[in-house]
Amino acid sequence: LCEHQEKQIGFPGTRDYSPKQMAIRERVFTAIINCFKRHGAEVIDTPVFELKETLTGKYGEDSKLIYDLKDQGGELLSLRYDLTVPFARYLAMNKITNIKRYHIAKVYRRDNPAMTRGRYREFYQCDFDIAGQFDPMIPDAECLKIVHEILSDLQLGDFLIKVNDRRILDGMFAVCGVPDSKFRTICSSVDKLDKVPWEEVKNEMVGEKGLSPEAADRIGEYVQLHGGLDLIEQLLQDPKLSQNKLAKEGLGDMKLLFEYLTLFGITGKISFDLSLARGLDYYTGVIYEAVLLQQQNDHVEDPVSVGSVAGGGRYDGLVGMFDPKGRKVPCVGVSIGIERIFSILEQRVEASEEKIRTTETQVLVASAQKKLLEERLKLISELWDAGIKAEILYKKNPKLLNQLQYCEETGIPLVAIVGEQELKDGVVKLRDVATREEVNIRRENLIEEIRMRTSQL
Numbered sequence: 001l002c003e004h005q006e007k008q009i010g011f012p013g014t015r016d017y018s019p020k021q022m023a024i025r026e027r028v029f030t031a032i033i034n035c036f037k038r039h040g041a042e043v044i045d046t047p048v049f050e051l052k053e054t055l056t057g058k059y060g061e062d063s064k065l066i067y068d069l070k071d072q073g074g075e076l077l078s079l080r081y082d083l084t085v086p087f088a089r090y091l092a093m094n095k096i097t098n099i100k101r102y103h104i105a106k107v108y109r110r111d112n113p114a115m116t117r118g119r120y121r122e123f124y125q126c127d128f129d130i131a132g133q134f135d136p137m138i139p140d141a142e143c144l145k146i147v148h149e150i151l152s153d154l155q156l157g158d159f160l161i162k163v164n165d166r167r168i169l170d171g172m173f174a175v176c177g178v179p180d181s182k183f184r185t186i187c188s189s190v191d192k193l194d195k196v197p198w199e200e201v202k203n204e205m206v207g208e209k210g211l212s213p214e215a216a217d218r219i220g221e222y223v224q225l226h227g228g229l230d231l232i233e234q235l236l237q238d239p240k241l242s243q244n245k246l247a248k249e250g251l252g253d254m255k256l257l258f259e260y261l262t263l264f265g266i267t268g269k270i271s272f273d274l275s276l277a278r279g280l281d282y283y284t285g286v287i288y289e290a291v292l293l294q295q296q297n298d299h300v301e302d303p304v305s306v307g308s309v310a311g312g313g314r315y316d317g318l319v320g321m322f323d324p325k326g327r328k329v330p331c332v333g334v335s336i337g338i339e340r341i342f343s344i345l346e347q348r349v350e351a352s353e354e355k356i357r358t359t360e361t362q363v364l365v366a367s368a369q370k371k372l373l374e375e376r377l378k379l380i381s382e383l384w385d386a387g388i389k390a391e392i393l394y395k396k397n398p399k400l401l402n403q404l405q406y407c408e409e410t411g412i413p414l415v416a417i418v419g420e421q422e423l424k425d426g427v428v429k430l431r432d433v434a435t436r437e438e439v440n441i442r443r444e445n446l447i448e449e450i451r452m453r454t455s456q457l
Helices: 019-038 062-063 084-093 138-153 166-175 179-192 198-208 212-221 231-234 246-266 319-320 338-353 373-385 399-412 420-425 443-456
Strands: 049-051 075-078 099-108 122-131 160-163 268-272 286-294 304-314 331-336 365-366 415-418 427-432 438-442
Touching: 019 099, 019 122, 019 138, 049 084, 084 099, 084 122, 084 246, 084 331, 122 338, 138 160, 138 246, 138 286, 138 331, 160 166, 160 246, 166 179, 166 246, 166 373, 179 198, 179 212, 179 246, 198 212, 231 246, 246 268, 246 286, 268 438, 304 338, 304 365, 365 373, 365 399, 373 399, 373 415, 373 443, 399 415, 415 420, 415 443, 427 443, 438 443
Parallel strands: 160 268, 365 415
Antiparallel strands: 049 075, 099 122, 122 331, 160 286, 286 304, 304 331, 415 427, 427 438
16 A cells, blocks of 8 residues: 655646645535534535626626636636635526525635645635624624634634724724725725735825825724724724714724623633724624644744634625616624644644544455455445445455454454354453454344444544
């Protein structure tokens, strides 16, 4: 058995997954799906390509990253860029006004991939969304609870969920003197604050985007603020912000959100952060992003972020864009950044040299003497029919040592050995690979015994 190469890179910006890598992925998917199901979500699927016009104008400055399919006559198609826009299109086309769903599938972006950081041109997204008209902030709070549950469950280390609101941002831009027409483009500059220092962002706003330096400085005072309920109260008293209708609405909802998060007991990991902007054009209310924190050393006050592992928010206008009558369906959702989580867990497994099983085989059917292939085939068929995961070696007369070695290598815990004497006595010798203990088990009790021994694994 050849060892699979570990770093499997396919075409530029893509990768192949070895069985070992897939085993890690499966674990992560299982944890995430269990969480979604715990919260009562249904599952849907949509095509991997959409009409080009469906995707156009939904992603702001990121639209240049959309993969267009070659025009072969007929409709212009593009590969999906995320799962949110297809979800909105699905709701509008099927006139659905109420659903709680999850969707796990691949999306495509013509990014310049920094594959070391877990960025690819083809990658999985795991989305959970609640669509429907409900009382404010209750579904939004549940989305944040889900992020908290998943990140805690996967034991990725310390994390922080930053929360803001598009209305607070827009209100802040207005009172700082940003013209309406520049809101979205200034928003995407603010969104870079987690990666580059304020000075650089300010230069981009003033130099490239034509904002006045005074307006930029006023924005600078706000976007450096972060906190909790106390900050919300402080901003509700802010002479400029409190005069702005949008900001006041957003702050009122933010206060409500924090009250619900307090009841869920998760505010310790949540920060109301005025620099959080999330570049996508379709957000209309609460927005959030979860980052993993890396403690540099004991002397550093603020832990350093190692990148975003989940994000989402409220988008109340998106479904209306696809409805001929413009009927709106309010939505809020979250996307789990599965690729970055894989990267972290893979590195951790490599570092710990933990042995990962890539199969679930419970028992190998073996023989110690020659001419027992028929008996092995009869026995393994009985096991398969009883739902036992079993293998044999594809040789007529394999050596016992080779059969045991195969179990060691692949982590199979049990060996069922058939021999002439055992056949006469109506028993099978069951060997525990780890302890090397062997016991004769009556043939009719074998299935029950294997189930019992492997149920604890």
